[in-house]
Amino acid sequence: MSIAGALNSAVSSLYAQSQALSNIADNLSNSGTTAYKANSTSFESLVASSGSSSSGGVTSSTRSNNSAQGLLTATSSETDLAIDGEGYFVVSTTTDGTGSSYYTRNGEFEIDNEGYLVNGDYYLMGWETDEDGNIMGGTSESSLVAIDTDAYQSSVGATTEIDMQANLPADAAVGDTFSTTVEVYDSLGTSSTMEVTWEKTDENTWEMSFSDPTVSSTGVDGGDTSTTAIELTFNEDGSLASTNPDPATISISDWSTGAADSTITLNLGTVGKSDGLTQLSSDSSEPSITIDSISQDGLAYGSLSGVEITDDGSVVASYTNGESRTIYKIPVATFGNENGLQEMSGGVYASTNTSGTSIIQEAGSGSAGSINGGYLESSTTDTSEEFSRMLSAQQAYSASSQILSTASDMFDTLMSAVR
Template sequence: MSVYGAMNAAVSGLKAQSKSLGNISDNIANSQTVGFKRVDTSFSEMVTLSNRRSHAPGGVIATPRYRHSVQGDVGQTQIGTNMAISGAGFFVVSKANSVTPAGVSLDSEMLYTRRGDFEVDRFGFMKNGGGYYLRGRPVIDQTTLNVSDLLQPVRIQKDVMQAQQTSRIKYNLNLPANSATFSPRHAVDSQITQNTSAAQPQITTLTFGGTAITGDTVTLTLDDGDPLTLPTPVNFTYTGPTNNLNQFLDDLAAAITAAGAQDGGGNAITAARVNNTITLTGGNAGPFSVTVPAGAWNTPFTATTAVNMANADETLLYSASGSFSGGAVTVYNNLGAPVDVQFRWIKTDTPDQWQLLAKDPNAAPNAWTSAGMITFANGIPTAVPATMALALPASNFAGNITIDFTSDGENGMNSVGENGLTQFYAEDISVYRLDQDGYGAGVLSDVFINDFGFVVANYDNGRSKVLYQIPLATFNAPNELQRLDGGAFNRTPESGDPLYAVNGNAGAGLIIASATEGSNVDIADEFTKMIVTQRAYSANSKTVRTADDMLEEVINLKR
């Protein structure tokens, strides 16, 4: 009877709308749940009999429509271990079998989620708000960022980063081609003249200051104040050790005495050092004077000239023309001890040739060393020394440090692989890059996930270490995944097997760091659906009452 069919259809309508209201209430309840995916309701007609002459009411079936693939709003959280997905894909997670004070036992089954509010727990695992543990691929090479193919639980070990000895210094710069040659300021005035009186023994004193440098040459002329005689000027070249002024003055005094100078009475003029002076003594037959002519003091340039001068009196190195600061860099030995190395460039007497000096303060008194000579042709080095040795403690430092002048193309002037050391016209030296690959030991300070989908650990030595790559799992039919508690999903035959891809590749979405994806529930839309559901439910209940009234009329026919 159609009245019964109408009543059954209306009852099925009530059930269907009840299910719809249940889905709506679930959506509204989870409107603020991170990564929640709403459930819509699909209504399907039930057909019992239907042809061109007759149609029997069958009713309606309500089935859920999962919106796992619908994107939720992404909001910033300022928490470094949070992440969201913009586009397709799911994070790979596992649930815990057991959690004890001793640790966590994780299930080997792979589950999937869009809930990215991960934080590091007390055991070092990254766990989200739903209680699921993140899986990633461990990075096995820090240079190439190659990763393992195995998905392992992401666990942050609070260990110490071992120190790494410096093996390479990257150095890019331009030297001024128009620079004057190296010309140091010397330790004695250019001219010294002292006259004496004829009434007493003739005494002249030469006072020196500063330091002596091996290879220094001095020419002295004894001027005659009649009847002083000197066969030839005194031409003296110092061959003693650098930074020994007394030795220098002793040798110079001996050279003056040996020159055979005499005063007017035929008395030999003798020279002797007294502290930092040379005293010339003659007879009493007339005045005489001693002159160090202008420009007579000369230091021939050799490979050790600037080094000796720097180690004897560093101020001479800084004040000389043709001497340029090349910057400073901190290098590390194998124990992580820092050493501040200073560079200095010297323009030699040879055209287009420069000398590189390096200073290690731990190697005093000979802190300055020569890294080598570099000659240029058309602004480009003809040959570059590959290595330099720093005088670090032998027990803690092994091997030389390579100075790499090749360019990485970062300064805008050179292409990758070209020489980053040039000599072109400029007002001053220009250092574009000066860094090194060593570092001291460090303790873990914080962990974050970057926009490339890598878990990165920061250490208090200023270094970072890439620990894991976070892959994304994609499905051909993500809406067919089985829903689990806590915003997790499991694969089903209908969803297909997961395909793992890295951030932004092979159909996977982009990982957004320090953010989470919110619920994809629209409150306004849910309230609209609630009103429609309520009206439909009322209409179905009205149908039941109407069918009941009709049946009652049929029963009353017997009375």
Template sequence: MAFQQGLSGLSSSSQALDVISHNVANANTSGFKASQTVFADVYSSTLGADPYKQVGSGSRVAAVRQNFSQGSITETGNSLDMAINGDGFFMVKRPVQGDNQTFYTRAGEFQLDKDGYVITATGYQLLGYPGTAGAGDAVPIQVPYDTGTPRETSTVSLTFNLDANQPVIDQTANPFNPSDPKTYNFSTTVVTYDSLGIAHNLNLYFVRTASGNPSTWDVYGTLSGDTVTDPSLTPPGTPALLGNLPFDASGALTGGSPLSLSFGGITLANGATIGGPVGATSDGTIDINLTATQFALASSVNTISQDGVPAGELAGVSVMPTGQIQARYTNGNVITVGTVAIAAFRNPNGLVSMGDNLWIASLESGPGVAGTPGAGTRGFISGGAVEASNVDLTAELVNMIVQQRAYQANAQSIKTQDQILQTVINLR
């Protein structure tokens, strides 16, 4: 019997050394979870056996159990890297049409492929939800490399002050001329965009025409590229009189703010259109909303906004703690392209390791329940970081010594049994 017991001990210790060696080999593998060997004793089953005289038959490896405790989080500098701070697993799939097998991983070293999909180092696509909804089926997350169709400007808004000390300009003696600063009191420029994403300068000129109550200012406008008003054309265009601003004795606009003016009849030389609201046909008119005051302060603009955008290219990506992946573009747009899905399991130890830092679900683990980071027991995401292996090298080296000693002791028990048998054989 001692031979069988010793052999079972050698086999168990050998498997334990295999597990320890695997842990040590993956001490630097991101998202790796260390394994632990679980031993069980072995007894022969004999009908009517005396419980006081049972002799064991050795040992066996009952299970190799993974330790899913949190690994340390390490900053990487790669904005697409992610670490789950808490429970849960990233969901990934092969980029193969019709392959619906979902894999799970804790390794968050992600990057973009040529089509803008977020993928692992081994090419698996990260799954998530479109936008910020966090509902429906998890699908591959794709980051557009550009923002697509430009949006033409339809509305411009300004907040500004006109200096109450400015003189009245006699327009009979000095008719307005955008090329002559003596014919207007103040001017400002707003960059607008046409349907091709080309920038056009909308120049607004303010001329004080009366100083009483109400004090009145005329507003003129020109647009670069406009065949009617652009002063740089040959011959020069004619500026458009957009309206006037009446101020009361307190320096506020008569009738309240904002005051809305329209710059209409725009025809661009490049054939593009401007002035079309989102989703509507361009009408060649830019609506201008003015919130103004007239105080004894230097004329200045406080805020400018307009709703047009040029075409833009991807400038950077960032990940929020709640899983939103935000793409930043060269035109200033910031778009949430998707929300990372996190899967939770009742029994993570039932997951089946597939290599490449991947697991698949089994009957023992139960199905992965997808959700957004922070929902339920799921952890939050640390962007620009990865989770390090949770292998404790000191503990593994000590366990290696323990298993080495156990292996030697089991080998010694076999040697001792061999010596006893040799003694019996040599009896005369």
């Protein structure tokens, strides 16, 4: 190898170690950055030509390690997210789906002034769900929309079912009549009270009928009940024998609040069992109806009080009326070669031909990791390891600079001999 070859090798080493130091500096400066993936430097030898004394030096390249899992740490924010396992959150620069999709493990999301879950300039994307938490419109990437909590700022629910557990006095006389009340809600969340009339019409036979609803807050007539009396029969052991009609329902129309008409199903118990209405002796000189429980599924108006994310990526909205329901599902994107993703500022990545296209899955299914709400993923930088690499790079750089100095002295000697 000639002196010129030695110079070339030394220069290539200086450049390679400079790149290694640059990667070390990036890693150390991002040791506290959420979900940062520490890069390493890969060195390869260069051969200038064939022969026993050939030399070309060294070349270096940055090696990504996107698949490394950082430590998950708890935070005080329920909208902070971390993926435990493989995959990335899908984000976009637009809310209407016209922008390109990007991918990140930086889960420092917060609700902006328009109600969107954002991380900087990026909107978190998810699938909309129905009232039962089922995904609507398919589970492809094209079905993703920006998660908008403002679209679910309030919650109401019309009563659709009433469950009753009560005992009708078997020792009541035929023709005896009793009254109870039940609360119902219309589709606008208005509470009304209905009077329930119970009349014993024959042995082991009763009729129940419902009055028109009265608005609880004003006492005015709330609507029209068009349901005819419901016939109830009981077995000799006091268990429910039948209802007519079956199932028993209530129909309410012309709500004074302008709400939609209501059809309410009455769950009065299982035929042959005592899990609903029963007819047993009251063992009293003045028989009366004993109400064990009356419940209904309607809800008054409630405003959004909080948002949390579960392990399967469900975005659960909580309301002041006590309701909690899933409004979106956050997917996880995986790649055939995630180390081939193009890194961008802010911990965001773009797909490339090397990484392959994204595979969108529900969190926790297939190869996709689970989502942890209220957690963030720490940087994978190991500071002690980076300092060790820094010392190695410094020593190699210093040695290469000595080669340059020695080669320069040798050239000076050669030039002196010529003169």
